[in-house]
Amino acid sequence: MNSNRSLSRLPKRGSFDVKLKILECDVFTVSPIKVYHGKVHFAAIGLIDMYNSGGAVETVEALNASDNGGISIKGRGAGRFGAYTNEKPKLCSVNSKEEAFTFRDEDNLLTITIPSGTNFWEIVVSY
Template structure:
């Protein structure tokens, strides 16, 4: 299957819709060959946040993909549920109608996540005739992504949440501030995909808007966030190592990782705050001081 793109789109759509039922009664387990798995397949596996077992022979692993799926200690950033289609995808054909993107949502402890996939123009359902099209043409599909695509987002946002979210796109690296009832546009060619981390924005000391994003080089970046508390400073308990990102409306005075000063970068254009987590410990305490 991984070597045949026409099967991948069918598989992705089938698994996501099957999860509406099976995700309530079983914990899915995908066995895969990472060496032959495309970016589309690897991202949808992380979107479902199931256990991923690689059956590649020694020397055949694709470590570029593995590093985005698996932490150095061998664990993965698993979300709460099996990935399910968003509400606006329930009664469309994301494989053959020529106009619909497939969106799959999931939830972490403090963030939501939406994976968007263009499954059009590659495969066809059995016993269903595909529409005629030029073989050399590409099917570029546009759609909209909203924080409301993530079910139960209010439960992790808290009672004081005003509906604002920080939305980070994994592939493009763009960071947007989006109210929960607004949308952002996404356009994807055939077999392309994007994963959006959706983090509710909270107010710190009445003048700083802040939202943790997690390990932004991992597919499910928000799965790295275990806890986030606002006291005299902002303290985050995180898993793993790598580039940790957050949205902040203002630059901070200093950053500490495990009580040691750490260099950080801040972009005033989009509010992206990043710090590199380098220690080998599984859990780290990050402190942002304003």
């Protein structure tokens, strides 16, 4: 993901060109995609409006099948959390409270708003 909020998935040995004008800059966030439950490809990006978006993410773990085969992400700070996922979730919760989310089909970007005043959080993405 870059500062234009565009998300790209590259193969393991893939690359892409970056062209900048003089005195121009951009920030890229690189996050490894892992496969959970044998089918869900997921990569936590972090708080996408922050300069160091990935710094907000502390852990990403698969939940067991009795928890609907979801993914738990723990972190800190408020704002818009973003992740890559190849499947649209059924629901998302923040600190055990169901929250609205958006999922862009064109690039598989999942976004969830972490309410202001929330210092530590756990997002559960259920499929």
